Every structure is written in C-alpha cells, then in structure tokens.
Amino acid sequence: MINFPQRSVIALLCRVILGVVLVYASIDKIVHPAEFSKAIGNYNVLPFGLENLLGIVLPILELLVGTCLVLGVMLDGSAIIAAGMMVVFIIALSQALFRGIDINCGCFKVTVENGGHQVGIRRIIEDCIYLGMALMVLSRGERKWELYPKS
Amino acid sequence: MITQLPIGQIIVITITSTLLSLILNVVRPDGIPLLAKELAVAEEIEYDAATEPRLLAITLEQALDLYQKGTVFVDAREPEYYQEGHIRGAFNFPFFLELVFKLDSLQGKDAPLVIYCSGDECGSSEDLAYELQGEGFSNLLVFKGGWTAWNSSGHPMEP
Numbered sequence: 001m002i003n004f005p006q007r008s009v010i011a012l013l014c015r016v017i018l019g020v021v022l023v024y025a026s027i028d029k030i031v032h033p034a035e036f037s038k039a040i041g042n043y044n045v046l047p048f049g050l051e052n053l054l055g056i057v058l059p060i061l062e063l064l065v066g067t068c069l070v071l072g073v074m075l076d077g078s079a080i081i082a083a084g085m086m087v088v089f090i091i092a093l094s095q096a097l098f099r100g101i102d103i104n105c106g107c108f109k110v111t112v113e114n115g116g117h118q119v120g121i122r123r124i125i126e127d128c129i130y131l132g133m134a135l136m137v138l139s140r141g142e143r144k145w146e147l148y149p150k151s
Numbered sequence: 152m153i154t155q156l157p158i159g160q161i162i163v164i165t166i167t168s169t170l171l172s173l174i175l176n177v178v179r180p181d182g183i184p185l186l187a188k189e190l191a192v193a194e195e196i197e198y199d200a201a202t203e204p205r206l207l208a209i210t211l212e213q214a215l216d217l218y219q220k221g222t223v224f225v226d227a228r229e230p231e232y233y234q235e236g237h238i239r240g241a242f243n244f245p246f247f248l249e250l251v252f253k254l255d256s257l258q259g260k261d262a263p264l265v266i267y268c269s270g271d272e273c274g275s276s277e278d279l280a281y282e283l284q285g286e287g288f289s290n291l292l293v294f295k296g297g298w299t300a301w302n303s304s305g306h307p308m309e310p
Contacts, residue, residue, distance in 0.1 A: 042274030049187035077160020
C-alpha cells in the first residue's frame with residue numbers, strides 16, 4: 001500500500017505532468033481556432049454549429065486548468081475538470097473509432113499537415129492515463145506544495 | 152469563500168475561461184463566429200468556370216453530372232483508403248503542395264473541382280476545400296455523399 005508521503009510525491013508528479021500536457025495541448029488550438037473548430041465538427045457529435053463555441057472556449061479552459069494544476073491553485077476543481085475533459089475526449093474518440101470515421105484527432109496539433117494525428121486507439125489509451133493522473137491528484141490525501149487554497 | 156470548495160473552484164475556473172476566451176475571440180483578428188455555418192448546398196451547377204468564387208456542397212446527382220462532363224475529382228482521404236478503391240480518375244496526393252501544383256498546372260485555379268472523402272460524416276473533403284481556397288482555387292465543390300454514395304450507386308470506379 002502506498003503510504004502518505006509517497007502518495008503526495010506521486011500526486012505532485014501526476015499534477016505537473018498532466019498540467020504541462022494540458023498547457024501544451026492548448027497552444028496549437030489557441031493559435032488555430034478555426035482549424036480546431038473544424039476538427040471538433042468532424043466528430044459529428046455537436047448540433048447547431050456549437051463546435052465553434054467549444055473550439056473557442058475549450059483551449060483556454062485547458063490552458064487555465066493546466067496552469068492551475070502545475071501551480072497548485074484550486075487543485076480539486078482543476079482535477080475534476082481535467083478528469084471530466086478526459087472522459088469526454090475518450091467518449092468522442094471511441095465513438096469516432098467505433099463508427100469508423102477517418103478524421104483528424106485535433107488532440108495536440110489541430111491539422112494533420114502540422115504534425116497532428118488521426119483518431120486511433122493510442123489516443124484513447126493516452127487519455128485513460130491522463131484520467132488516472134487526474135484521479136490521483138483528487139485522491140492525494142495530504143495537501144502539500146499547494147499555493148491556494150491553503151488547508 | 153466560494154473557492155475553498157471544489158464546486159466553487161469548478162464554477163470560477165469555467166466562468167473565467169469562458170469570459171477570457173470570448174474576449175480573446177472578439178479582439179483577435181482571426182476570431183471565428185460563435186456558431187459554425189454548414190456549407191451551402193448548390194442549387195444548380197454550371198460546368199463552366201464560375202463567374203465568382205464558390206465553395207459549395209453538391210449531391211450525388213450533381214457530382215455524376217459533373218463527372219460525365221469531365222470535371223476533375225480529388226479524393227481527400229488517406230492514400231491507403233484511396234488505394235482500396237476510388238472514383239475512376241480521381242486524384243489523391245499525400246502532399247498538399249504536390250496536389251496544388253498538379254491541379255494548377257493541369258487546369259488552373261478557376262476550373263471546377265469536385266472534392267470528396269468517405270461519406271457524409273467525414274470532414275477531410277471540406278478541410279481540403281478550405282485549404283485549396285486559401286491557395287487561390289475559386290471553383291470548389293464538395294461532394295458530401297463521397298465514396299460511400301458513389302460506391303453504393305455503382306458509378307465508375309477503380310481499381
């Protein structure tokens with residue numbers, strides 16, 4: 001069984017890695033909002049052209065949540081949002097894979113020409129790992145190395 | 152304080168990022184509309200070079216009509232899908248600039264061009280159309296039914 005000090009260190013590692021991944025993933029999307037919205041639209045899961053709204057808001061949410069995770073600000077809220085995002089990504093990727101639609105993932109780089117990837121099982125596994133990291137942060141127990149709120 | 156509780160933190164983070172992103176979208180020059188618009192469907196297609204630039208969606212019947220008149224077709228799918236089967240005579244280039252060069256030298260940028268991918272639910276044909284529009288191509292027609300519609304109706308294909 002993992003004891004408390006080790007658990008805090010693992011939670012710290014998870015939170016920093018997950019935070020950096022989220023910040024990194026947000027950058028290309030913030031730079032290319034139109035391309036990212038099209039990538040969301042290609043999943044065919046959102047009605048009424050809502051992909052644009054999600055394409056505008058989601059990257060900034062990723063950036064903010066990632067920053068909060070790295071800095072240790074509002075960790076519970078950030079980790080819950082990060083876990084929620086991963087669940088949504090896993091569902092979106094799985095349904096695309098299940099329906100066999102050949103689309104660009106829009107995960108890290110929003111266009112294939114720019115080094116992005118197609119939807120695939122690898123992305124789903126990665127998101128499952130990130131989900132595990134978010135849950136690890138949530139169950140960290142002792143609150144150490146956190147900026148706000150101080151317990 | 153609201154930010155002591157996880158639910159309060161979620162609300163604060165969500166509202167902050169929504170406001171920030173909407174403000175950023177308004178001030179940046181390449182901001183996008185809040186809701187996406189579907190590609191307009193062409194009512195009738197004239198074969199000749201369009202008098203003004205167009206990027207429209209077309210039906211299977213319109214695609215067949217254009218095919219019989221000799222319009223160039225571009226397959227926007229990945230090469231491995233193309234090799235499994237495609238509309239007879241359609242182009243497929245893994246490298247975008249190669250495609251641009253080929254199309255430009257073949258028929259210029261104003262001649263009609265039909266672009267398709269696997270079917271109604273794929274987006275690569277529309278993505279490619281916008282990229283070609285960015286390169287100055289002005290007569291772009293996205294065949295929404297794509298390979299699935301063409302294949303199931305038995306129109307000319309290869310191999």
